[in-house]
Amino acid sequence: MKILVTVKRVIDYNVKVRVKLDNTGVDLANVKMTMNPFCEIAVEEAVRLKEMGVASEIVVVSIGPKASQEQIRTALALGADRGVHIETDEEVQSLEAAKLLKSVVEKEEPKLVILGKQSIDSDNNQTGQMLAALTGMGQGTFASEVVVDGDKVNVTREVDGGLMTVALNLPAVVTTDLRLNEPRYASLPNIMKAKKKQLDSMTPADLGVELAPRLSTLKVEAPASRQAGVKVADVAELVDKLKSEAKVI
Amino acid sequence: MTILVIAEHDNGSLKQATLSVVAAAKAIGGDIDVLVAGGNCGAVGEAAAKAEGVSKVLVADNAVYGHFLGENLGELVAEVGKNYSHILAAAGTVGKDFMPRVAALLDVAQVSDIMRVESEDTFVRPIYAGNAIATVKSTDSIKVITVRPTAFDPVAGRGGSAAVEALDVVKDAGLSQFVNEELAKSDRPDLASAGIVVSGGRGMQNGENFQMLEQIADLMGAAVGASRAAVDAGFVPNDMQVGQTGKIVAPQLYIAVGISGAIQHLAGMSDSKVIVAINKDEEAPIFQVADYGLVADLFEAVPQLEEGLRKIK
Numbered sequence: 348m349k350i351l352v353t354v355k356r357v358i359d360y361n362v363k364v365r366v367k368l369d370n371t372g373v374d375l376a377n378v379k380m381t382m383n384p385f386c387e388i389a390v391e392e393a394v395r396l397k398e399m400g401v402a403s404e405i406v407v408v409s410i411g412p413k414a415s416q417e418q419i420r421t422a423l424a425l426g427a428d429r430g431v432h433i434e435t436d437e438e439v440q441s442l443e444a445a446k447l448l449k450s451v452v453e454k455e456e457p458k459l460v461i462l463g464k465q466s467i468d469s470d471n472n473q474t475g476q477m478l479a480a481l482t483g484m485g486q487g488t489f490a491s492e493v494v495v496d497g498d499k500v501n502v503t504r505e506v507d508g509g510l511m512t513v514a515l516n517l518p519a520v521v522t523t524d525l526r527l528n529e530p531r532y533a534s535l536p537n538i539m540k541a542k543k544k545q546l547d548s549m550t551p552a553d554l555g556v557e558l559a560p561r562l563s564t565l566k567v568e569a570p571a572s573r574q575a576g577v578k579v580a581d582v583a584e585l586v587d588k589l590k591s592e593a594k595v596i
Numbered sequence: 597m598t599i600l601v602i603a604e605h606d607n608g609s610l611k612q613a614t615l616s617v618v619a620a621a622k623a624i625g626g627d628i629d630v631l632v633a634g635g636n637c638g639a640v641g642e643a644a645a646k647a648e649g650v651s652k653v654l655v656a657d658n659a660v661y662g663h664f665l666g667e668n669l670g671e672l673v674a675e676v677g678k679n680y681s682h683i684l685a686a687a688g689t690v691g692k693d694f695m696p697r698v699a700a701l702l703d704v705a706q707v708s709d710i711m712r713v714e715s716e717d718t719f720v721r722p723i724y725a726g727n728a729i730a731t732v733k734s735t736d737s738i739k740v741i742t743v744r745p746t747a748f749d750p751v752a753g754r755g756g757s758a759a760v761e762a763l764d765v766v767k768d769a770g771l772s773q774f775v776n777e778e779l780a781k782s783d784r785p786d787l788a789s790a791g792i793v794v795s796g797g798r799g800m801q802n803g804e805n806f807q808m809l810e811q812i813a814d815l816m817g818a819a820v821g822a823s824r825a826a827v828d829a830g831f832v833p834n835d836m837q838v839g840q841t842g843k844i845v846a847p848q849l850y851i852a853v854g855i856s857g858a859i860q861h862l863a864g865m866s867d868s869k870v871i872v873a874i875n876k877d878e879e880a881p882i883f884q885v886a887d888y889g890l891v892a893d894l895f896e897a898v899p900q901l902e903e904g905l906r907k908i909k
Binding site: 358360361362363364366373384385440441442445467468469470471472473474475476477478479480481483484485486487488489501504505506507508509510511512513514515516519525526560561562563564565566567568569570573575576577578579581582583585586588589590593595596 | 663665666667670690693694695696697699700701703704705706707708709718722723725726727728729731732733735769770771773775777778780786788792816834835840842848849858859860866867870871872878883885886887888890891897904905907
């Protein structure tokens, strides 16, 4: 079966995020960009399913500027077979991303679509569920285990307070949570090989999707910064302050 | 303008998060209806009717909603919600699962995880794991919103007397089935919603030493967390990770033990009300966000803390 997996180019999770002085957004100039961590997990899961003989082909999709092709190449180096790049320099919101992915799904007809549960920039946690709704597929969100079983997939989900397993008819959408797997690193030979793999580029217009954002960001501010508090001399003073000053114990 | 709040519950009782979502709805303004969808959830409908500020409670009681499957809830809420100005749910794992489906079915955007209401169409939400705060305006006719419960003081859960109406709308998308669930058996509270969190970092040296933290956690009714460094070192499982790629927590009290305070960890806990740091390196960045810092060897300080907590109990 064919798996479609999505990757997003985002700020590296170790980079200190700085809000622009004019409060229009976050400063991304000369900042290290990488594949969204949840998307790495999605790619890894697809590759494992292929290694197990469950998947036959992995198509990786990214939406974003030209540079997003770097993240597609990374996924190809990790084991994806073919890349699709939907190129745009505009801000793409979740609903639009879902519509773009829907048209790719209609063309590619994958049995399984694996996405990260959220990107660590906009933190929306929406696109997978929206794609599932638009394509009439079931969804296994926040997955910690994915088992394909005939024409169904069992997905164990990380829910508040524990785990829940659902069985979904294929085709289905899965969004990844942290415990699903530990992504591998790409080897140098595979990085070289990935450069030769097929990567098709298209625009939202080619897919017949008009980008029409419904949300506008009025301003972006730094969070109220915490002031460093006091140093206490010993544990006794700490317990005393927590009890009588902070009143939290 | 009428707002639809989707109740979060376990079929037996109404979760407190729902009262926080009602508070967010009050901040938007207008009449507030609550939809309780579940299986054998009549008691939840009665409880929701007592919440302050609620005009009407709609109860969709059917086995197809019993396990809160996103496919079925999505169709139900899109159907019921299409005549409302706003649809609100708590940003827990249930709300995060079905709400984007509702938005997509209604062809509107969703505003996720709001922490403040500026006006009926403008909301404040964290992005970049709380390292930046965005003010977002929605131009859609129906606003689909998930609410960060810890950001809104809950309305009173009693005193109200809303009308309760049974809703005979059965939506079975036929796409998914519940198989089973394993809810944590631990007596400790859930990390993401605990009032007190005790977390350990690389300074704990190994997994066995986390027992020291579990002991003080149990004294305080706290959850136990960990930094990514402790998880990566194999001390504890990944589901204990607090940070940008782990759980985002905002308890009343956060105690960081042997955690240096990497950016990615701070992103997951800096909204905590009171932060305590115990670390032997006085230059550790965690002290820059800590209300109370103790420069000490944790292997001496944690047992002393346990003793101190026992004394005041």
